[in-house]
Amino acid sequence: MNDLSNIQNFQEGHPVRVYLEENILTRKLFQELLQTNMQEDYQRFYNIFNQICEIEKHFARKENQLFPYLEKYGWTGPSQGMWAFHDQIREEIKFVRKKVEAKDSSDILNDAMSLFNSIDHLLQVEEGRLLPRALEMLNEDDWKEMYEGDKEIGWMFADAPVRYPEVKEEDYVHPSEDKKRRKLPFSLEDRTHFDEGYLTPEQVNFIFKFLPIDITYVDENDIVIFYNRGDDRVFPRSAGIIGREVKFCHPPKSVDQVLKILEEFKAGRQDTAEFWIQFKGKFIHIRYFAIRDEEKNYKGVIEMSQDITDIKKLEGDKRLLDWA
Structure with a gap:
């Protein structure tokens, strides 16, 4: 099973097979890209490059799916070394993307070849070390658990791979209903299972x-x-509002709008409403979200208010700490 030289050794949809299929696709796309003259057929070059950029999903699945399983068995190296290599390649992709989007063809094939060399080296490490060792460390249940998380992140392909293992529709369990207790580094005592993860009342x-x-x-x-009792609430709240009708918790001038929102949410005609106001020298963003269960039954509304005064001023990038 650890022989990666023949992709047929793996059942369709197996995470390792999917990684290998993406590697094959990536190399094929680079071959097509390097045979395409950007000046003569810009749209083709652009489209192929965009497909190559989907390798971000390949990276994200490794970082958020595969690496955590490896950490569980004590192998933390990929979470550090390989993740750093992912970030390096992301920067190289960003550099080439800027040139492609600007239709700057100067030295573009050399840039693309340099990017390919970086990615191909990574894929060789995957095939020569990461995946073979992962196959040795992870058990079959680990591989079977990956599909839902992989699906949330996505794949490089236009169509999702088949589910592994293949399950009958009547056997399917939605992640929110999955109560299977997996081996975790913390006790589940006094914790509630949410859609993703377990929290104590204190943590909530x-x-x-x-x-x-x-x-x-x-x-x-x-x-x-x-309501949440933070230290810097935009609008004051007191325990007295718990149990009150919402129309009595707003000033008379805004009650009509609140009732209109509730009416539209309950009727299913709207799902969100938003406002922004100037309040005490701050810029406040207010949003309402209709809450519905899986059968689309109305279960209420969440009101969220946020001071975005400083957020609106942000420009460019900030990638380093400035804790002087």
């Missing part, structure tokens, strides 16, 4: 307390059932 409270956003949850009966 920490999340809401430290989010730099005001959140208020109104249930399907228009009753306020929750």
Whole structure:
């Protein structure tokens, strides 16, 4: 099973086979790119290069799916060394992309060849060391668990690979309903299983307390059932609003708009509403989101308010800490 020289050794949809198929596709795309004259057929060159850029999904699946499993068995090297190599290649892709989008063909084939050499070296490391060792370390259940997370990130292909292992429709379990307890480095005692992950009540409270956003949850009966108590709330709230009808929690001049939002959300005609206002020298962004269950039944509304005064001023990039 550890022989990667023959892709047929792996069942269709197996994560290792998918990685290998993407490697084959990547090399094929580079061959086509390097045979294309950018000046003579810019659109073709542009389209092929965009397909190559989909390798970001290949990287992201490794970083967020494969590497965590390897860490579980004590191999942390890929999470450090190979991830850094991913970031280096991302910078090279960004450099070439700028030239392609600017239709700057000067030395473009040499730039593309340099990018190919970096990526091909990475793929060789995958095929020669990463994937063979992953096959030795991970068990079959590990590989079977990867599909849903892989699907969230995506693949380089236009169509998703077949599910591995193939399951009958009646056997399918949505991730939010998946209660299987996997080996984790923490106890599940006093924790609730959310769509992704497990949290204690204290941790849930920490999340809401430290989010730099005001959140208020109104249930399907228009009753306020929750708000987060942060240190820097945009709008003041007190425990007295819990259990009140939401129309009594807004100033009279805005009640009509609140009731209109609730009416449209309940009718299913709208799912979001947003406003922005100047308030006490700050620029405030206010959003309402309709909450619905999996059967699309209305379950209430979340109101979120955020001070975005400083966010609106951001420009360019900031990639380094400035903790002087």
